[in-house]
Structures are given as C-alpha cells and as structure tokens.
Amino acid sequence: MEMNNKDGLIAATIRGFLDSHEYKYDFEEEKSCFSLGFTLDNDRVKVRIVYNEEKEWFSVFVYPSHAIPVKQIPKILSVLNQVNYEVLFGAIYCDPEDGELAVRCSASVDDRSVNETMVGVMLSTALNIADDYIGKIMKAMYAE
Numbered sequence: 001m002e003m004n005n006k007d008g009l010i011a012a013t014i015r016g017f018l019d020s021h022e023y024k025y026d027f028e029e030e031k032s033c034f035s036l037g038f039t040l041d042n043d044r045v046k047v048r049i050v051y052n053e054e055k056e057w058f059s060v061f062v063y064p065s066h067a068i069p070v071k072q073i074p075k076i077l078s079v080l081n082q083v084n085y086e087v088l089f090g091a092i093y094c095d096p097e098d099g100e101l102a103v104r105c106s107a108s109v110d111d112r113s114v115n116e117t118m119v120g121v122m123l124s125t126a127l128n129i130a131d132d133y134i135g136k137i138m139k140a141m142y143a144e
Helices: 009-020 070-086 116-142
Strands: 026-028 033-039 044-052 057-064 091-094 101-108
Touching: 009 033, 009 044, 009 116, 044 116, 057 116, 070 091, 070 116, 091 116, 101 116
Parallel strands: none
Antiparallel strands: 026 033, 033 044, 044 057, 057 101, 091 101
16 A cells, blocks of 8 residues: 555545556545545436545545435335444435435444444445435335
8 A cells, every 4th residue: 555645544544445446536634534535327417525634534535426405305204214224334424405315334443443344344335325225215216
C-alpha cells in the first residue's frame, strides 16, 4: 500500500484499496473524503467514503441517481423500513428536504484494526444495497 505522507492509517488504507482496484477517484483532504462513481446493473451511483482518523471510523455513502419527489416520499417509507429491517449491515435513507436517497455502511476501527478487506466489504455492501433495492423503491413511488 502506497501511503501519502499526509495520510493517516484510515486514509492510507482507503487509498490503498482504491488504488489496488485501479478505481478513479477524487480526494478532498480537508473534508476527509474520497469520491468516485459506479455504473451498477440497475443504476448509476455516486460514492463518497468519509473518514475520521481521530475518532477511528469511516463510512461509505452511495447515492443513487434517482431522487424521490418530496410529495412522493410517504409512498416509499414502508419500503425503506423493510429494506433497513432486511439488511444486516448498512441502511438506506431518504432526505426529507430534497428526496435524495443514500445508502450508508459504516465501520468503527478501534485499535487501528482497519484493513483493505474491511473497506472492500463496506463498499460492496453499500453498492449491493443500492443496486438490489432501487427497483423496489421506484416501484413503490409509482404505485397508485
């Protein structure tokens, strides 16, 4: 793993994972954030991996390309609740202000236990939740 001199252990591990998979990403050091995008089977998504070296955690956020019109949000709440009940790790949310959907998977890395496998698991889990459930959410939104 190639470590940038300014990277802490969590940032270096995330960077190492992304580089080893040859993902193209942007890095915003001041926001402690890596950003990239993926095309999944059912959607195109934006991904942000945010971390906090001091508090020893990182979170993967996946943002589907679909936003829910604010007036339609009540129609999808039961689907979001069901999804969040079904998935073991992660959760999907809808911003009540603008209808943006977001999947979040987080990991605490106490005792500096972070590794690239952990980053990969959190990323793939968040991507799979978005890909597996976007259809159900859209179906609920358009249901009469």
